[in-house]
Structures are given as C-alpha cells and as structure tokens.
Amino acid sequence: MAHRQRHNSNGIAVKASQDYKDDWSRLLTQVGTQRDRQAFERVFRHFAPLIKGFHHSRSTQALNIETADELVQEVMLKVWHKAPRFDQGKASASTWIFTIMRNCRIDMLRRSQRHQNRDSDVDVADIWDENLENQPLLFLQHKRNERDIADGLSALPSEQSHILEKAYMEGKSHSEISEELRLPLGTVKSRVRLAMKKLQARFVR
Amino acid sequence: MIRHHPDENLLLEYASGSLARGPSLVVAAHVQMCADCRSHFHTLNNLGGSLLNGSPAQPLQANAFERLMQRINQTPDKVAEKGEDTPIGEQIDQDPVLEHLPRVLYQLLNRNPNRHWKSLTRNLQICRLKSGQNDYEVAFHRLRSGSGLPKHDHRGQEFALVLNGSFSDHRGIYGRGDFVLCEPGQVHKPIATQDMDCLCFSAVAAPVALTGISGLFLNPLISFCPG
Numbered sequence: 374m375a376h377r378q379r380h381n382s383n384g385i386a387v388k389a390s391q392d393y394k395d396d397w398s399r400l401l402t403q404v405g406t407q408r409d410r411q412a413f414e415r416v417f418r419h420f421a422p423l424i425k426g427f428h429h430s431r432s433t434q435a436l437n438i439e440t441a442d443e444l445v446q447e448v449m450l451k452v453w454h455k456a457p458r459f460d461q462g463k464a465s466a467s468t469w470i471f472t473i474m475r476n477c478r479i480d481m482l483r484r485s486q487r488h489q490n491r492d493s494d495v496d497v498a499d500i501w502d503e504n505l506e507n508q509p510l511l512f513l514q515h516k517r518n519e520r521d522i523a524d525g526l527s528a529l530p531s532e533q534s535h536i537l538e539k540a541y542m543e544g545k546s547h548s549e550i551s552e553e554l555r556l557p558l559g560t561v562k563s564r565v566r567l568a569m570k571k572l573q574a575r576f577v578r
Numbered sequence: 579m580i581r582h583h584p585d586e587n588l589l590l591e592y593a594s595g596s597l598a599r600g601p602s603l604v605v606a607a608h609v610q611m612c613a614d615c616r617s618h619f620h621t622l623n624n625l626g627g628s629l630l631n632g633s634p635a636q637p638l639q640a641n642a643f644e645r646l647m648q649r650i651n652q653t654p655d656k657v658a659e660k661g662e663d664t665p666i667g668e669q670i671d672q673d674p675v676l677e678h679l680p681r682v683l684y685q686l687l688n689r690n691p692n693r694h695w696k697s698l699t700r701n702l703q704i705c706r707l708k709s710g711q712n713d714y715e716v717a718f719h720r721l722r723s724g725s726g727l728p729k730h731d732h733r734g735q736e737f738a739l740v741l742n743g744s745f746s747d748h749r750g751i752y753g754r755g756d757f758v759l760c761e762p763g764q765v766h767k768p769i770a771t772q773d774m775d776c777l778c779f780s781a782v783a784a785p786v787a788l789t790g791i792s793g794l795f796l797n798p799l800i801s802f803c804p805g
Contacts, residue, residue: 410647417643422635430634442639446646453650464620468627475595475626483710494710499685500606501595518621523628540594541629547587549596562587569586573621 397466405456413453420452420470421445427474427542435543444481448474458504465519472503478544525572533568536561580612580755588759589615593622600714600781603682604737604757607779610680611739611755676718676777679741683779686716701725701770714781721745721776726769734783736760743776745769 397419403412427433429441436444451473459469476497483497526534539545539553547565551558584592584605591597592605609615639645676687686707687693695703701722709716721727723743737759744753747766752758758778760766770776 471626
C-alpha cells in the first residue's frame with residue numbers, strides 16, 4: 374500500500390490523485406466488523422506515525438513529544454473501540470480518524486486545564502459529532518469531495534495553506550494566528566476564505 | 579428555511595477544534611439543524627483528513643503498538659462502548675418549551691438537572707446552564723411574543739441560535755435554526771414576533787450592556803454567570 378507522495382510549497386506531503394485508492398477505509402471496516410487485529414495493526418502502523426507528525430515534527434510543535442505519543446495511544450484506542458461504527462460510505466478512514474483525533478485532543482487539553490465541575494461536562498463527541506448524518510450524498514460524491522480537497526491542498530499558495538495548518542494542527546483560532554503571524558485578523562480570515570473557495574472549486578455543494 | 583449561518587471562518591474554527599467550548603455548543607446545535615452547514619462541516623473534516631494524510635510521519639516510541647494492545651486486552655469492547663453513549667431524552671419532558679431541540683442541547687440539559695428559569699424583565703426569562711467552562715455564559719433565553727428587549731450593545735461576542743419562534747432587529751428576521759452573531763459594540767433591539775414566544779440558545783463572552791435610560795435599572799439584573 375505504498376503511496377507516492379508529492380510535496381507542496383510547505384513541504385507537506387500530499388497524496389497525488391492518481392494514487393487515491395482508499396484501502397485504509399476497507400481495512401478499517403474489517404477492524405470494525407470482524408475485530409480483525411491484523412488489519413488493526415496495519416491501520417495503526419500507517420496512521421499512528423501520521424497522528425504523531427500532525428502534532429509534533431520539525432515543522433510543527435503543537436504538542437511536546439511525550440504528549441504527542443500519549444495522544445497517539447488515546448486516539449488509536451478510540452479507533453479500535455469505535456471502529457464498529459465506522460461507515461466508509463460516510464467518510465474515508467483518514468477523515469474519520471481525523472475527527473476522533475481532534476476530539477481526543479480537545480479532551481486532553483481540557484483535562485490538563487484546572488477544571489471545576491465535570492458533571493456538567495457535555496461529552497466532546499456530542500459537540501464535535503463523529504457520526505453526524507450527512508445529506509444522502511452518493512458514495513462517489515464523497516470520494517470526489519475528498520479527492521478534490523487533497524488535490525487542491527497541494528496547489529494552495531503557502532500563505533494560505535500555512536494558516537490552515539496552524540488552525541488544524543496547532544488548534545489555533547483565527548485571532549491567535551493573527552497575533553502570532555502579526556497579520557490583521559481580516560487578512561487571516563480572507564486567506565482562509567480564499568483557500569476554502571479554491572478547495573471547493575470543483576465540488577458542487 | 580434557515581437563512582442565517584455561521585460564516586466560513588467560524589465553521590473552520592469549529593471543525594479544526596480551535597473554537598472555544600461556549601460558541602462551539604451554539605455552532606454544533608446549528609450544524610445539527612442545518613443540512614447546508616452539515617455538508618460544509620463534512621468538507622472541513624475532509625480537509626482535516628487530507629492534512630492528516632499529508633502530515634510528516636514520525637517514528638513512534640518502541641513497543642507503542644504492543645502497549646496499546648495490552649490496554650485493549652484489559653478493556654472489553656462492551657465496557658468501552660457503554661461509556662460512549664449517553665442516553666438522551668430523559669428529564670426534559672416536563673418542560674414543553676424545550677421540545678424538538680438539537681441533540682447536543684438535550685445532552686446539555688441532561689447535565690443540568692437543577693436548572694431553572696429566572697425572570698430578567700417582565701418579558702424576558704433566562705435559564706443558565708453549566709457547560710464546564712468559564713469564558714462564556716451559556717443559556718436559554720425566552721422572549722415573550724410581541725415583546726421587545728431594551729436596546730443594548732454587546733461588550734463581548736454573542737453567539738445565538740433561534741430554537742423556536744422568531745425575532746427581528748434592524749438587520750432582519752431570525753427564525754428557527756437561524757444563527758446570530760453579535761460583535762462587541764453592535765447595538766440592537768430585538769423584538770419577538772407576535773405569533774409565539776421566542777426561544778434562543780446562546781453563549782455570551784461578556785455581560786451585555788444596556789444603553790439608554792432603561793439600562794440604568796436593568797443592568798444590575800443582567801449579571802454575568804459563566805459556566
């Protein structure tokens with residue numbers, strides 16, 4: 374399952390579209406339906422290093438290395454337990470794992486903060502739903518949306534993709550990004566909007 | 579028909595996990611009601627998936643997989659799955675005002691069994707909710723049909739969602755499912771439409787300041803209770 378990768382202007386590798394075959398979704402389905410541990414190991418060996426790199430690498434230090442390793446364990450534990458609810462007709466493996474990872478990170482950051490009343494805490498998966506029903510889009514349309522985004526990402530100017538990475542990888546709000554990069558908030562916002570417009574250019578909502 | 583949505587930037591902050599918990603609750607509730615934003619949210623999740631696919635793989639700690647399998651062997655599937663789903667729809671039936679809510683708000687209500695409605699003015703009631711954070715006041719507001727709120731401005735951002743009925747201000751009419759964002763300094767005077775009470779869910783970053791003479795009397799009533 375080797376993927377040829379190319380790099381965009383930031384050195385972030387992006388899968389080339391001709392390689393877009395979603396074997397991982399098939400494997401993850403196997404993990405869910407058959408509790409197949411060998412399939413899970415392959416999913417782990419592929420995604421766990423990506424999860425770590427998403428948060429800690431030469432280009433991003435969103436989390437320190439220990440926390441990134443801890444997050445990997447938490448995310449993959451959830452992936453194993455939630456796999457029976459994975460539906461490859463709704464999302465690809467990478468998108469689904471991303472949502473679990475985002476939610477784990479939110480949970481982890483909350484736990485590290487001093488916190489008063491956990492009783493009133495709404496479960497993170499209720500606020501950031503991992504199994505949200507979408508409109509009855511055809512499977513192929515989902516695939517196309519995901520492929521267009523993967524392709525478009527590599528073609529974005531670096532000033533735009535950089536901001537998307539800060540938001541997603543470092544979990545920074547637009548105003549935090551604007552402070553850090555010393556850009557007016559309006560500039561950050563318009564770069565995000567331009568980027569999204571390009572990513573969705575071929576995708577009809 | 580939902581006409582007012584969170585903008586692209588807010589949705590991206592929500593999808594990337596960088597939006598604070600208070601406003602995230604409001605955006606989540608809107609997304610659960612609005613098919614357009616749901617579809618957009620999926621696109622933003624796909625973007626997250628693509629970024630994950632392209633992130634630079636880093637070597638793991640030795641035995642990372644074996645350690646995980648050890649944990650998995652210690653937690654039977656059934657136990658792990660049980661903790662995931664909180665039952666919904668309990669304890670709320672006595673309050674007919676709070677019917678047909680998006681799921682996330684049912685969850686929030688279930689976590690607030692001791693909630694109560696309190697009158698702020700003759701026409702306005704509030705039900706504050708604990709949501710496990712300190713930066714935003716999270717609450718339901720009920721404005722009596724045909725009545726208005728005193729003109730007020732917003733010292734901090736207010737994120738609101740109309741759940742029932744509708745209200746209007748100088749910018750337009752907002753009905754069920756509509757998302758309303760008030761920026762600091764914006765002044766408005768919302769009026770509920772005649773046909774029914776207007777129920778809103780909101781997260782407010784700082785106390786709402788009342789302007790004008792009635793503000794002098796009303797301000798002390800509007801105390802800021804984050805949580």
